[in-house]
Amino acid sequence: MTRTLTENIARGRQAIALAQRKSIDTASWEESLADLERQEILCILARLAGLETQGRITIALLLGVILAVVAGAVSVLLGL
Numbered sequence: 001m002t003r004t005l006t007e008n009i010a011r012g013r014q015a016i017a018l019a020q021r022k023s024i025d026t027a028s029w030e031e032s033l034a035d036l037e038r039q040e041i042l043c044i045l046a047r048l049a050g051l052e053t054q055g056r057i058t059i060a061l062l063l064g065v066i067l068a069v070v071a072g073a074v075s076v077l078l079g080l
Contacts, residue, residue, distance in 0.1 A: 005036060005039060005040050005043065006040060008036055009033065009036050009037055009040060012029065012032065012033040012036060013033065015029065016029050016030060016033060034076075037073060037076060038073075041069050041070075041073055044065075044069055045066060045069070048065055048066070
């Protein structure tokens with residue numbers, strides 16, 4: 001079975017949480033997870049941009065979604 005990017009991110013978060021509970025250094029894992037999360041954001045934005053060029057969504061909706069994604073990414077990066 002091939003996992004999706006979203007599934008890999010969820011699995012990475014679980015692995016990091018488990019390792020941290022066992023006092024394992026997860027710094028490099030967290031860097032890899034942040035890279036996956038950035039890739040996911042770029043994929044989402046690319047899909048949304050494709051929808052906009054096809055006239056399916058409005059610019060205001062696109063900007064709202066972008067802001068929500070960025071806010072979510074910031075909170076993930078800050079550990080909120």
